Amino acid sequence: MRTSRAVIGVILALTAVTACTSDDDGGDGVEVELVAGGGDSPLAAEPAAGRDIRLDGQVTALTSGPDGSVWAVAGGDTLVEITADGDVRSLEPELPAGATAVTDLAVGPDGTVYAVADGASDASVFVLDSDTLQAALGVPAPPEELSARTPVSPDGTPAEEARLGQVVDIAADADGRLLFAESLLAEGGGLTGASMVRTVEDGVLVTLAGQPWEDPTTAPETDQIPVTAFPDGSAATEIDLLGPIALAGGPDGDVLVRTGWSVLSIADDGTAGVVLGADTSDDTLPVVTSDGPFAETVGATSIGYRAILDPKTFSVTGDGAIATGAIGNLESLTEDDHAPYEWVVTDGSERAQAIADSRASNTETHSTVVVTPGGEVATADIASDDAAWYGDGRLAAAVYDDESDESIIVAIEIPDDIAS
Structure with a gap:
């Protein structure tokens, strides 16, 4: 029997890379390779070199795909695929009825693309079929049906017709199984809303982690909320998952769950363990x-x-390496603190470097952290907006400049002494 520690592997930051010295005007910093953005050509259905295209709007929902590819959403409604060789193509499927934007993507090992569309009324999760988004799973339940006491649709309900609370995240595991996080309150429930991790087996709903509150009318005390994020060998379906969560499929069928205070691993025997975070420390990352x-x-x-x-x-990754972001107080950082973390964009335009520079001193952005195979955690980056694994030993990371309304995506090589 495997334990949850089998999936720990190495938790890598969004842009884990060693600092290096550049001959460019940027001075000391982190050299990153431009993958997409900073060019003059618009996105198109025909593949083109990513360095030649212009990425309008903010890039979100970066998601790893098969064969070393990565997918993303640009500007809220354009799906972008980037191959391992750096070619980029776009798809602009018509948004489902009521939807205003695509907010999340998941890509299976066979290339199946799943999507969540904000405001959609026909389904909770959609699947990309050619150039259209078709209903794949669930129907959004009206707010008056939602309660933290029980899910609207219990386990065993046929998935296609199941009424669901807000789907706050989706992922696909190595076997192509779709995982989704369902909030049991309207609008995600905030930090005190209960969530459940669920999947579909033989066409019906199955819960993998989380449970409803016994008393949904009474919110927990603020100082008690983080405590629920630190199970140790507990049955995953008997723990409280409070607030919005994120999911990823780990190796060998394990499921990774990020709460607001920890990263958990759910083993295939149904037990939950802590991978990152502590409820007793006065020190906080980054x-x-x-x-x-x-x-x-x-x-x-x-x-x-x-x-x-x-x-x-x-x-x-398939080996259990996890990229994740963290909130931290960055307001006190000096220019000297920022300099070693600033990106030096190689093989890119001056505009691409300018987009990277626009976020270099942004104290409102989140940091990224990395846990080595030996269980040590360090800060890796304090600039990127979003990231995902991009082939073997690389990460794709995005940054957005609100003044130009453009984004770039870069690739970062992970040093061997960090990744292994």
């Missing part, structure tokens, strides 16, 4: 120093962790 990425490490389960809830940066 650990940022003027020496740059990975300069200081601490035990991954000995330090406090606060997850970024939106975007839902959370990505896992």
